[in-house]
Amino acid sequence: MDLRNRSIVITGAGSGIGRALALQLAGQPARLTLVGRRAGPLEEVAALVRERGGRAHVVAADLTAPGAPREVADSARDAFGGLDVLVNNAGNVRAGRLESLQEREVLAQIALNLTAPILLTRAALPLLRAAGDGLVVNVSSGIGLVALPFYATYAATKAGVAHFGDALRRELAGEGVRVLNVYPGATSTPMMESSRAGAEHGFEYESAEDVAAAAIVGIGEDQLRVVRGGQTRRRMVELDRDDPAAVDALLAARKDALEEAVTEHSTV
Template sequence: MTVEVSGRSVLLTGAGSGIGRAAAVEFARRGARLTLTGRREEPLRETAGLVEEAGGEAQVVAGNVVEPGDRERVVRSAVERFGGLDVLVNNAGSVRAGRLEGMEEDEIRAQLEVNLTAPILLTREALPALRENGGDVSEAAVVNVSSGFGLAAMPFYSVYGATKAGIAHFGESLRRELYGEGVHVMNIYPGATETPMMDTNEAGPELGFQYESPEAVAQALVEGLEAGELNVVRGAEDRSQMAESGREDPRQADEQIASMKDDLLAAVQGHRSL
């Protein structure tokens, strides 16, 4: 089954910048009608303007998907404005890199809540509407934005990596739970992407951070969705090699990563977007 985008109602979290903003524009170019949500209204309004320039239609519903009332409100708004909900994109995320013992408890909990708990609960809230709109011709869909760190674990991203692996496994399990019921689930695993979330990360190609544009990730997301893909992996060759190495010979992988550990910590210890 493929997932039609044109004319369909899409709810997109974290739509104020980065991959979320680029995805909104890409969906708009393909005729989707968008409900944009995030914590701050002004960036969402800017995204809505870009959507309209691209020929799309958007409404802005500012809110924090960590809050139960906001989750219910944003789903209701999508259904009321566009007559239903066809696609949910769980894109909002937060990161705090560094040594685990150097993190505050609230920094750990924020990553767990934003990256894992909130998208699971938002999906639960949205499922009745998605089920109603999933049909024989084109399925409804849930898209989970994971991370390359959800495939290959790296030091100093223990909590972030756990949340991104968790949302990926959630997606895989939910896909099988909903198989044949009109709702498709796709995971996407971006690598390092040129977004505001990465502004405080000083790691470059020498440490394995090969950056791409949010527009490239957004295009891959929407094209993968339309093609009915199960998983979309960016930086696939390097990422797959790292993941395979971690599974097949984890001790060797540990030793390879250890050789750059000090430089990596210096580059990412200030990486924070909460």
Template sequence: MDLTDRSILLTGAGSGIGRALALELAQHPTRLALVGRRSEPLEEVAALVRRQGAEAVVISADLTADGAPAQVVAAAQEQLGGVDVLINNAGNVRAGRLEAIEESEVLAQIALNLTAPILLTRAALPALRASGEGLVVNVSSGLGLLGMAFYATYGATKAGIAHFGEALRRELHGEGVHVLNVFPGATDTPMMDSSGARAEHGFDYESPEAVAAATVAGMIGGELTVLRGESTGQMLARNREDPAGVDRILAAGKAELEKVVTGHSSL
């Protein structure tokens, strides 16, 4: 895909991977609809995008509100003149033992990480088809491929959006809309500020800029998946061959992991 002058709807654009994606995409240049709950960080990103010669509009919205996904897509179409690319990047996390997490916290993760992107994609499909070369990018997680203790709900939502993307790619094959799934590893973003997990716990951080660059390269190259994190790839291979062995490896550090991630929340 040639991204020049493409109209792109990007969620979770105010910080982290979303912010880095906006700045990476601005280099082509593109027309960006930046979506998030708070307008101030979105306006800051929009100003940076415009300085690079790209266009940017800001759409402040809670994607989990009733009707919000369709409203956001309609606003993006009106302000950009269409939607060629949808990037489902917005997400949240609440780690800890399942029984210690409030029901509202479980539902909040499902609503933003899974339900909202599905409904956004559904609403955007007519515009994506009309573009003639539409693209959906789902930002999942390495934890959507490898189940990790204390991230059961988060991992389920990220596995769900990845499976949704794979199924939709096959559903739309040959119809002018492609789907790319992205699996970041641990990334140094504000979403991770409340986590104490570090390299000794199996979390090897990389920059959001590196994830954004790999994602945009995957978009241009027509890739099916982008997987980040060398350790993630190694553990995934081991998990396929000996899942019980991975259980034993992770069990050795389970008590310490619980201590450092129990307070991890971006809700």
């Protein structure tokens, strides 16, 4: 896909991967609808987008609120006349043992990581079809490929949004709307600030800018999946598919240390 002058919605655009995507797409140039809970960070990103030659429209919204997905889609249409690309990037996390999580923490992850992108995509589909060459980008997670202990709900939502993307791509085949799933590994974003997991726990970090750049390459090359983590991630995915008991054993050896490192990991 040629991204020049496209109308693009990015959720979770105030920080992290969403912010990095917005700034890198600005120079295409692009017409960006920046979505997030807080107006302040979005306005800061919008100002930077405009400095780089792009256009920006801010929508401060709670995507889990009733009616919010429709409002976002309508706002992008009203601002830029249509919609070419939807990036479902917004997400949250609450790690820890499942029985220690509060019910609201479980439901909050499901609402933002899974339900919201499904409903926003549903609301955006007429606009994406009308574009004639529409695209949905779902930002999943490496944990959506290889599930980790203490991330049971998060893993479920990230695997869920990825399978949603795969199913939707097949549903829309030949109808002018494609779907790309992006699987970041551990990424240096505000979302990870409450985690103490490092390389010794299997978390090897890369920058949000690198993830965003890889996603943009994937869009440009009409890829179906962008998987970060290099050969290490590929080997782990293959091992989990072919010998899941071996992955169980590998993770069991670091389970206690991992629990201690991630038990306070929360953006909920």
